[in-house]
Amino acid sequence: MSVSLSFTVNGKVVAADVDPRTLLVEFIRNHLVLTGTHVGCDTGQCGACTVLIDGNAVKACTILAAQANGSKITTIEGVAAANGELHPMQAAFKDCHGLQCGFCTPGMVMSAIDLVQRHPNADEATIRAQLEGNLCRCTGYQNIVKAVAQGAAAMRK
Amino acid sequence: MGANDLSSIGKPVRRREDYRFLTGSGQYTDDVNPAHHTHAYFLRSPHAHAKIRNIDTAKAKAAPGVVAIYVGEDLTGVNGLPCGWLITGTDGQPMKEPPHWVLAKGKVCYVGDGVAMVVAETPEQAKDAAELINVDYEVLPAVVNPADALKSGAPQIHEGAPGNKCYLWALGDKAATDAAFAKAAHVTKLDIVNNRLIPNALEPRAAVATFSRADDGYTLYVTSQNPHVERLLMTAFVLGLPETKVRVIAPDVGGGFGSKIYLYPEETAMVWASKHVNRPIKWTAERSESFLSDAHGRDHVTHAELALDKDGKFLGMRVHTTAAMGAYLSTFASCVPTILYATLLAGQYTTPAIYCEVTAVFTNTAPVDAYRGAGRPEATYVVERLVHAAAVEMGIAQDEIRRRNFIRNFPYQTPVALLYDTGGYDACLDEAMKIADVKGFPARKAEAAKRGKLRGIGYSSYIEACGIAPSNIAGALGARAGLYEAGEVRVNPTGGVTVFTGSHSHGQGHETTFAQVVSSRLGIPIENVEIVHGDTGRVPFGMGTYGSRSLSVGGTAIVKAIDKIIAKGKKIAAHLLEAAEADIEFKDGKFTVAGTDRSKAFAEIALTAYVPHNYPLDKLEPGLDETAFYDPTNFTFPAGTHICEVEVDPDTGVVQIVNFSACDDFGNIINPMIVEGQVHGGLAQGIGQALLERCVYDPDSGQLLTGSYMDYAMPRADDLPSFKVATKVTPCTHNPLGAKGCGEAGAIGSPPALMNAVHDALAVVGVKYLDMPATPHRVWQAIQTATR
Numbered sequence: 001m002s003v004s005l006s007f008t009v010n011g012k013v014v015a016a017d018v019d020p021r022t023l024l025v026e027f028i029r030n031h032l033v034l035t036g037t038h039v040g041c042d043t044g045q046c047g048a049c050t051v052l053i054d055g056n057a058v059k060a061c062t063i064l065a066a067q068a069n070g071s072k073i074t075t076i077e078g079v080a081a082a083n084g085e086l087h088p089m090q091a092a093f094k095d096c097h098g099l100q101c102g103f104c105t106p107g108m109v110m111s112a113i114d115l116v117q118r119h120p121n122a123d124e125a126t127i128r129a130q131l132e133g134n135l136c137r138c139t140g141y142q143n144i145v146k147a148v149a150q151g152a153a154a155m156r157k
Numbered sequence: 158m159g160a161n162d163l164s165s166i167g168k169p170v171r172r173r174e175d176y177r178f179l180t181g182s183g184q185y186t187d188d189v190n191p192a193h194h195t196h197a198y199f200l201r202s203p204h205a206h207a208k209i210r211n212i213d214t215a216k217a218k219a220a221p222g223v224v225a226i227y228v229g230e231d232l233t234g235v236n237g238l239p240c241g242w243l244i245t246g247t248d249g250q251p252m253k254e255p256p257h258w259v260l261a262k263g264k265v266c267y268v269g270d271g272v273a274m275v276v277a278e279t280p281e282q283a284k285d286a287a288e289l290i291n292v293d294y295e296v297l298p299a300v301v302n303p304a305d306a307l308k309s310g311a312p313q314i315h316e317g318a319p320g321n322k323c324y325l326w327a328l329g330d331k332a333a334t335d336a337a338f339a340k341a342a343h344v345t346k347l348d349i350v351n352n353r354l355i356p357n358a359l360e361p362r363a364a365v366a367t368f369s370r371a372d373d374g375y376t377l378y379v380t381s382q383n384p385h386v387e388r389l390l391m392t393a394f395v396l397g398l399p400e401t402k403v404r405v406i407a408p409d410v411g412g413g414f415g416s417k418i419y420l421y422p423e424e425t426a427m428v429w430a431s432k433h434v435n436r437p438i439k440w441t442a443e444r445s446e447s448f449l450s451d452a453h454g455r456d457h458v459t460h461a462e463l464a465l466d467k468d469g470k471f472l473g474m475r476v477h478t479t480a481a482m483g484a485y486l487s488t489f490a491s492c493v494p495t496i497l498y499a500t501l502l503a504g505q506y507t508t509p510a511i512y513c514e515v516t517a518v519f520t521n522t523a524p525v526d527a528y529r530g531a532g533r534p535e536a537t538y539v540v541e542r543l544v545h546a547a548a549v550e551m552g553i554a555q556d557e558i559r560r561r562n563f564i565r566n567f568p569y570q571t572p573v574a575l576l577y578d579t580g581g582y583d584a585c586l587d588e589a590m591k592i593a594d595v596k597g598f599p600a601r602k603a604e605a606a607k608r609g610k611l612r613g614i615g616y617s618s619y620i621e622a623c624g625i626a627p628s629n630i631a632g633a634l635g636a637r638a639g640l641y642e643a644g645e646v647r648v649n650p651t652g653g654v655t656v657f658t659g660s661h662s663h664g665q666g667h668e669t670t671f672a673q674v675v676s677s678r679l680g681i682p683i684e685n686v687e688i689v690h691g692d693t694g695r696v697p698f699g700m701g702t703y704g705s706r707s708l709s710v711g712g713t714a715i716v717k718a719i720d721k722i723i724a725k726g727k728k729i730a731a732h733l734l735e736a737a738e739a740d741i742e743f744k745d746g747k748f749t750v751a752g753t754d755r756s757k758a759f760a761e762i763a764l765t766a767y768v769p770h771n772y773p774l775d776k777l778e779p780g781l782d783e784t785a786f787y788d789p790t791n792f793t794f795p796a797g798t799h800i801c802e803v804e805v806d807p808d809t810g811v812v813q814i815v816n817f818s819a820c821d822d823f824g825n826i827i828n829p830m831i832v833e834g835q836v837h838g839g840l841a842q843g844i845g846q847a848l849l850e851r852c853v854y855d856p857d858s859g860q861l862l863t864g865s866y867m868d869y870a871m872p873r874a875d876d877l878p879s880f881k882v883a884t885k886v887t888p889c890t891h892n893p894l895g896a897k898g899c900g901e902a903g904a905i906g907s908p909p910a911l912m913n914a915v916h917d918a919l920a921v922v923g924v925k926y927l928d929m930p931a932t933p934h935r936v937w938q939a940i941q942t943a944t945r
Contacts, residue, residue, distance in 0.1 A: 035188035036181015038411070040359045041444035045866035048359060076181035090179040094171055097834045101664030102178025103360040103411025109179065124879070131874040135866065137359050137412050138664045140841030140903075141874040143834060 005069045009034070010078025024068050025049040025060035028075060036076040036106045040135065047134030050107035050114075051075050057114030059107075059133070076106035079113070088154035089113050089147075098147030100138035108134050108144060116152040124149070165673040165683060169830030172669045173683075174662070183409040186363040187441045189378045194365065194437035195224050197427055198283035200273040200290055201449060202265035205299035205521040205859020206312060209263055209292060212273065217289035222282030225434050226290070227274045227426065229262035235429055238420055238485070239394040241386075242492035243635040244324050244517070252324035252517070255315035257485035257524075259395070259422045259429075265294070266314055266484035267521050268854075268861055269449030274426050276434055299521035299859035303481040304458045306518040314484065314519045323482050323491065323517035328499040329573055334512035337473025341464035345547040350928045351535045353456035353481070353852040354845075355448055355869055356528045358663075360411020362451060363441035364424035368431040374402045375431060379424045381407040381691075382417045382661050383701020386638070388693050390420040390488065396429055400693075403428070407691040410663035414842070415527040416451045417663065418703050419488035423450075448864045453852055454528020456481035457494060457535050463508075463543040469553045471562050473510040474502055476539060480517050480525075487524035489531075491517065496634050497532030497622070497704075503571035504540040505582045505618045505796055506562040511572045521859045527703065529842050529904040530621070537619040541909035545615065545916065555616045555913075556586060556595075559798075563618075575622055577794045578890040585820040585885050586618060586798040592881045593800040593818035601802075601815075611805040612815075613918025616798060617910035623898035624793035624889070625704035641788035642706070643697040644714035646675070646722050648781035650767035652760030653685045659699010660711030661691050664838075665900065666831045667707060673827050674712055674894070678719045680746025681759055697784055705898030708827065709793050713892045717785035725781060726762045732773045733757055733765060793889045793897035797821035799840075799906040801914040807922065810937025812848060812915055818881040819906065824889040824897035832899045836882050839903020845872040846904070847911040847929050870930075919943075 006015040009032060016031055028037045028051065037060060040048035049060040052074040079087045086094065089112050099105040108131070115122065115130045122130065127148045128141070136144060177183045214226045237256040244252045256262075260271050273290055277283035298312040305311060306321040314321055338344060358380075365378040375398070381387045384405040391405075392398040410417060427438045442450070457480050464473040480494030499513035548558040560583065569577045595614065602612040625631070628639035645657040656675055660667055668688045676683040689695055699711070723743045730748030731738040740751045749756035757765075765772060766781040802816035819836060826832050849870035853862040863869040888895030908929060915931045916924070923943035927935060 033190070034181065035185075036183070038185070038360070039187070039441075040361070040411075041866050043444065043865045043867055046359060046444070076179075080180050084180075086176070086179060093179055094175040097169075097172065097830045099175060099178055100666070100834060100838065101359065101412040102174070102183050102409065103185065103358075105178050106181050125875075128875040128877075135359060135871050135873065137357055137414070137842070137871070138838045139834060140837035140839075140872075140880065141877055142837045142879050145874065145879070 003066050005065055007068065008072045010074060018065055020066055022065045023061055024063045024065045027065035028060060034075050034077050038103055038106060040103065045135065047111060048104050048107040050110040050134065052110055052114065057111050076109060079109065089151035092147040092151030092154060096143045096147035096150055098139065098144040104134060104136045108136065112148045112151060115148060116155050120152060120156060122152060164677050166677045166827055167829065170669055170673055170683065170828055172666050173672065174666065174668045185360055185409045185411055186365060186378045186380050189365045191365065191367055191437040194439050195276050195278060195434060196280040196283050197438050197440035198275045198280065198287050199271045199423060200275065200287040202261065202268060202270040202272055204265060204294055204296050205268050205301065206297040206314065207265050207294040208297065209261060209265065210295055211293040213291040214273065217275065217286040220282065220286035220289055222278035223286045224276040224278065225430065227260065227430060228272065229258050229260035232259055232426065232429060234397060235259055236395045238422065238425065239390055240486035240491055241488045241637050243637060244326050244491045244495055245635060246324040247327045252491055253318035253322065254486055255317050259426045267523055268859055269523055270484065271422050274430065276430060276438055301520050301522050301854035301856055301859050303456060303479045303518050303520055306520050307479060307516065314521060318519055321519045323519060325514065325516050326495050327514045329512035330510055331512045333510040334473045334475055337510040338464040338475065341472050342467035343465045343551055345463045345543055345550055347461050347542055347546055349459040349461060349539060349542060351455045351457040351459065351538055352846060352929045354454045354528055354850050355852050356414045356416035356451060356454060357871060358412030358414055358416055361442040361444055361447045362417065362421065364427055365437060365439045366424065366427035366431040367437040368435060370435065374404065375428050376404045376406065377424060377428055378406050378408060380410050380417050381405065382410070382413040382663055382703055384661065384691055384693050385659060385698050386701055387420055391425055391428065395425055404694040407661055413663045414529040415454065415531060415703060419452055419526055445864055448869065449861055450523060452487045452524045452526035453483065454525065455535060456525050459539055461539045461543055463547050465547055465551065469551050469558050469561050471506050471508040474508050476502060476513040478515045480515055481520045481522065482517050483520055483522045483524035485524050487526035490524060490526045492635065493527050493532045494535065498536050500573045500575050501533050501536035501620065501622060502540060502573055504537065505564060505620050507564050509572060522854055529839065530901040531704065533621040533901065534843065534905045534908060537617065537905050538909050541617040541619065542912065545913040549920065556590060559586060559616065559618050576791060578791055579887045580794060580796050581822060581885055581887045582618060582796060585796065585822055588820040588883050588885060589798040589800045589818050592820065592883055593802065593816060595800065598802065605804055611807055611918040611921060613803050613805070613914040613916065615801045615910045615913025615917055617906050617913065618798045619906040620794055620796040621901060621905050622792040623705035623795055624709035624789050625706050626792060627790055628788050639788065640700055641786050642711040642714045643699040643784065643786050644711065644718045645697050645784040646715060646718040648722060648763045650764055652681065652763040654679065654681065655687045655689060656715055657689045657696040658711050658715060659696055659701065660707040661702040665702065665707060670708060670827050670831055671712060671715060674715060675719065678716065679759060705795065705900040708894060708896045709889065709892050709898050710787060710789055712894050712896060714785050714787035716893050717787050718783045721783035721785060722781060728777055729762050729765055730757045733771065790891050793824065795821065795823050795897040795899065795902050797902060797906060799910040801910040803911065803914040803918055805915065805918045805936060807940055810933035810940065812931050812936060814844065814878045814911065817878055820883040820885060821899070821902050822885045822887055823899040825886060825895035826884065833882055835899045836903045837880055839901060840880050840907045841872050841877055843904040843907030844877060844911055847908040847931060849876060849930050851930050
């Protein structure tokens with residue numbers, strides 16, 4: 001048994017027949033081979049799989065692909081400009097050294113973009129509280145927090 | 158630094174690897190999908206200790222999509238996994254090395270021990286089939302705590318290790334230490350538990366193994382910090398394959414922290430099986446599997462004593478530690494609580510006599526091995542908790558007791574084997590006290606008290622031994638391998654440079670730091686330098702990345718290769734410029750005849766080397782490609798002082814870090830932005846250990862209770878403060894970069910700083926002793942017990 005689904009992923013319409021049990025993150029990684037979205041845990045805690053669904057950050061391991069049917073999905077591959085220029089949040093992560101091994105980074109960037117949409121002028125405490133759903137083992141978060149603040153300022157321009 | 162070092166050294170060059178990570182175009186092992194690959198699933202023991210009476214795979218083999226199923230007995234000709242470090246006990250006998258099978262044979266020794274490997278068309282089919290395997294277990298009593306494992310009547314885990322003892326090892330002069338205690342004016346005693354931790358790199362372990370009948374060769378993509386070591390151990394010791402037929406690639410690796418150093422059973426079984434199924438096999442651990450089966454860290458139980466004279470001068474230290482090895486010896490397990498631990502007990506101090514005994518024990522838990530800091534955090538915790546307690550007991554200020562005992566004359570031979578080449582401990586203490594605003598602490602404490610809160614401040618003056626390691630010393634201490642590093646500098650015909658390093662980056666930023674070193678030394682733009690790592694098919698044999706060794710050892714190998722390039726370049730330049738080789742100087746990317754304006758650019762020399770029309774072919778080979786192996790002559794000794802200020806809410810037991818200040822001496826720094834990032838990350842892991850993290854096995858059943866991110870408290874963004882960090886520099890004296898290493902310092906220095914602060918805060922309510930982690934529950938209970 002399979003279900004027919006269609007989405008707009010990073011601006012392109014995609015359609016597929018998948019097993020109804022398929023998680024959105026499995027669909028993204030295995031069917032679309034968009035491997036920038038990572039899987040760091042199996043309990044919905046780490047946030048490495050965060051994508052935007054209709055503009056809102058969602059952990060793609062906590063939702064079935066079928067539940068996202070018809071939606072507009074943005075993964076990390078769809079964040080930079082078509083010419084390759086980094087999104088202001090991506091640029092801020094690079095400038096602030098907000099990443100080390102890079103594994104949590106895609107989810108962190110997606111959460112950060114969502115965070116800024118909801119809290120355009122977030123202070124440090126707000127940023128830290130809002131990033132509670134994304135684990136990073138490398139950076140100690142300090143430069144991520146700095147990057148989110150800098151990225152937010154750049155996005156306001 | 159030499160005259161050739163210009164431009165980007167010491168500058169926060171933004172990382173060259175970031176673009177791919179920020180755009181989702183990194184390539185981690187789980188992103189590798191060879192055509193027609195199959196999926197592996199490992200059936201693991203649900204019991205901590207059991208005999209396997211029988212395994213029935215018939216039903217599972219008939220399940221949809223199953224390609225093959227293997228159990229331990231199927232892996233004919235496959236040896237057990239080796240331990241890389243032989244510890245010799247006080248009785249002169251080698252440590253006990255029970256077999257560590259790739260898949261269990263006859264018994265299982267921890268929850269998560271691999272029992273069978275299912276290979277199927279999809280991961281779901283592999284997992285479904287595994288559920289149909291019927292394993293008949295005879296459950297045995299289990300023991301999970303190291304101290305319990307030594308008790309008489311404890312369950313015996315391995316036939317070859319009576320009393321669960323792996324070794325009893327000692328370092329130092331016992332008689333001299335006993336004599337020091339006999340004349341002491343004061344003795345401070347502590348019983349300390351160093352809590353067991355789970356490394357939790359965000360990328361779970363993964364592997365993709367492929368066999369090709371075309372060349373009888375294997376390719377293994379694997380989450381490894383040291384692909385050459387992985388290959389050597391796997392081929393020479395376990396599978397009996399020629400190294401030439403196995404290529405190990407560790408592509409982008411999502412963090413390691415030690416846990417990806419080791420040769421694990423899973424990838425070994427997969428390489429073996431890939432030939433049998435003749436298709437690629439892929440496996441990625443689920444996080445729950447990582448919790449169960451990654452090598453864990455720490456897990457020490459220690460009694461420690463410090464003898465002081467009436468002025469607070471340290472006279473002697475006596476330590477006994479029981480260290481858990483887990484169920485089997487992981488690759489470096491045996492050296493962590495010995496060579497990397499007892500040698501560090503001098504700390505930054507002139508303690509003249511130290512004696513340490515270590516009993517290593519097997520327990521029914523996942524193997525324990527090096528985790529960020531590896532032995533050095535445990536040693537620092539012992540030393541700095543003792544120093545704090547002694548100062549309190551003797552009424553000496555925390556900075557003062559440290560100053561009274563600091564080593565100030567270098568080189569300094571400690572009583573525990575190490576020779577410190579250089580250091581400046583007062584400078585780091587002074588700076589840390591300044592940025593921590595220690596002067597303002599009494600006022601802040603008084604203000605907090607008005608709000609009903611308990612403020613405390615804690616110090617930790619740590620040292621570590623990095624730059625691992627001089628091979629002859631390591632060999633004398635039991636290492637079964639050398640610990641040099643290799644670097645190849647390949648100048649391309651038009652002057653660009655490709656560098657092949659045996660070091661491996663899994664977050665450290667080698668593509669940037671190493672490129673800064675090369676560009677500065679050769680006087681060429683950083684854009685003309687590419688760094689290649691992580692592929693045994695491309696890089697020379699090297700030992701990989703751990704122990705904060707990449708720059709001091711791996712970077713030095715590259716520098717040595719560059720020196721050879723420059724030396725050859727001078728010969729070529731001398732020919733072209735018709736000058737004596739001795740008159741050629743190399744500076745800012747140019748070979749110049751000394752005292753003249755006659756010169757040749759680096760790129761011209763490169764082109765000449767590869768297009769040798771006008772070239773001294775009778776004396777010199779064409780080409781410009783040099784390899785160097787660097788074996789360090791000593792360890793490096795990063796050191797510093799961390800100061801933590803906490804505020805405890807006595808009503809809830811919540812510990813809030815209100816200030817964390819660190820001043821570290823890493824020697825010369827190539828990229829301060831990357832170094833600061835390493836410090837932040839280390840601090841977060843050290844604070845995680847002190848405040849949040851604790852791996853817990855049920856003492857009766859041996860089940861892992863902290864088996865997910867909902868049970869094991871990883872530090873999150875809102876658990877941590879912004880750290881104040883600073884550096885002081887005393888360059889390392891024995892490598893040309895003057896670099897000491899920075900990767901582990903944060904995790905080493907911070908736990909005692911935090912716990913000393915907690916003890917300082919709780920002193921007023923009478924709390925004398927608290928183990929890590931200082932969770933609200935523990936702190937509140939300690940307050941209740943003390944004030945009752």
